[in-house]
Amino acid sequence: MKRILVTGGAGFLGSHLCERLLKEGNEVICLDNYFTGTKKNIVHLLNEPYFELVRHDVTMPYFIEVDEIYNLACPASPVHYQFNPIKTIKTSVMGAINMLGLAKRVKARILQASTSEVYGDPEIHPQPESYWGNVNPIGPRSCYDEGKRCAETLFMDYHTQNAVDIKIVRIFNTYGPRMHPHDGRVVSNFIVQALKGEDLTIYGDGSQTRSFQYVTDLIDGMIRMMHTPRGFLGPVNIGNQNEFTIAELAANIIELTGSSSRIVYKKLPKDDPKMRQPDTSLARHELEGWECKVQLREGLQETISYFDSVLSKNEVFRNV
Ligand code: NAD
Numbered sequence: 001m002k003r004i005l006v007t008g009g010a011g012f013l014g015s016h017l018c019e020r021l022l023k024e025g026n027e028v029i030c031l032d033n034y035f036t037g038t039k040k041n042i043v044h045l046l047n048e049p050y051f052e053l054v055r056h057d058v059t060m061p062y063f064i065e066v067d068e069i070y071n072l073a074c075p076a077s078p079v080h081y082q083f084n085p086i087k088t089i090k091t092s093v094m095g096a097i098n099m100l101g102l103a104k105r106v107k108a109r110i111l112q113a114s115t116s117e118v119y120g121d122p123e124i125h126p127q128p129e130s131y132w133g134n135v136n137p138i139g140p141r142s143c144y145d146e147g148k149r150c151a152e153t154l155f156m157d158y159h160t161q162n163a164v165d166i167k168i169v170r171i172f173n174t175y176g177p178r179m180h181p182h183d184g185r186v187v188s189n190f191i192v193q194a195l196k197g198e199d200l201t202i203y204g205d206g207s208q209t210r211s212f213q214y215v216t217d218l219i220d221g222m223i224r225m226m227h228t229p230r231g232f233l234g235p236v237n238i239g240n241q242n243e244f245t246i247a248e249l250a251a252n253i254i255e256l257t258g259s260s261s262r263i264v265y266k267k268l269p270k271d272d273p274k275m276r277q278p279d280t281s282l283a284r285h286e287l288e289g290w291e292c293k294v295q296l297r298e299g300l301q302e303t304i305s306y307f308d309s310v311l312s313k314n315e316v317f318r319n320v
């Protein structure tokens, strides 16, 4: 049995990761400051004898003895990470330093949840890991993009200078149950709007593309990455290669919910990437047996059921 720390464990992805790691027979410590996460996401794990919940902020050092660390703590949607941009960059950078310091002291293996945002508004399509990106260092998305880029640098430097056993994954748009209903991301926005019979808000003309990965495929990839041989550091793209326009996503959601909602067009936010699609050759080669299994419509159906139950219970999401 391994003792594993998951920072950001009460968030959307973190809660699925905690669940899966417990199921695999590990002891899991879930650390979160509840900025965008919520106890509701992990309440079903609280009676598990090998699950522990810690309220803590990763910008402060944390002392514990663990074998592995998954560093996920960071707001991930533009609405949330732009709410307090200085805190966002502190979370990425100081959080990485604190968790790398911990990994160094206790000789734990540590995995960083990086992002496709390190590619910014990419000029190469699809994006391989070797692409350095096209990021505006002073724009509204910079606190997140540059924070995550700096965290990758820190991971590499702690590895080179202090032999810390690191892994980096670059996560592409991921969706599924336990996404925050008000996080402003396109999948949650459209589903909530469709279920409430409100207009679906397409930003721009809807021709921009994203590749949507279902959460279980991502968690599978992250765990496989953690188990790769010591010398393999990444970064590795983990995402679904099937690319859709935002207009296609809206049409699918309207059809699957049977909603009578209409589509309205709003201004495209500044620095909004026009295209995003991962090149996943490296992941398929290095993460033995990994591939995305869940098709968009199947994953959307699960996510729609989740939001349907959240909305019908009229649950209150207190954060932000
Ligand atoms: P999320 O907002 O649901 O989860 C982030 C969690 O981190 C929340 O529970 C939040 O309360 C916690 N947190 C934030 N700041 C913290 C701090 N200072 N100290 C402790 N905890 C803190 O978002 P998510 O979608 O689950 O994303 C998890 C990670 O994956 C993030 O690092 C994000 O950048 C990365 N990622 C996600 C996606 C995606 O599509 N969901 C894509 C790329 C990268």
Ligand code: UDP
Pocket (backbone or CB within 6 Å): 077, 078, 173, 184, 185, 186, 187, 189, 190, 201, 202, 203, 204, 208, 210, 246, 268, 269, 272, 273
């Ligand atoms: N988007 C949209 N309507 C919404 C929310 C988002 O058209 O209600 C667009 C957004 O402009 C972007 C895409 O959907 O082009 C994905 O946005 P999201 O915030 O989900 O993720 P990211 O831009 O970080 O990939």
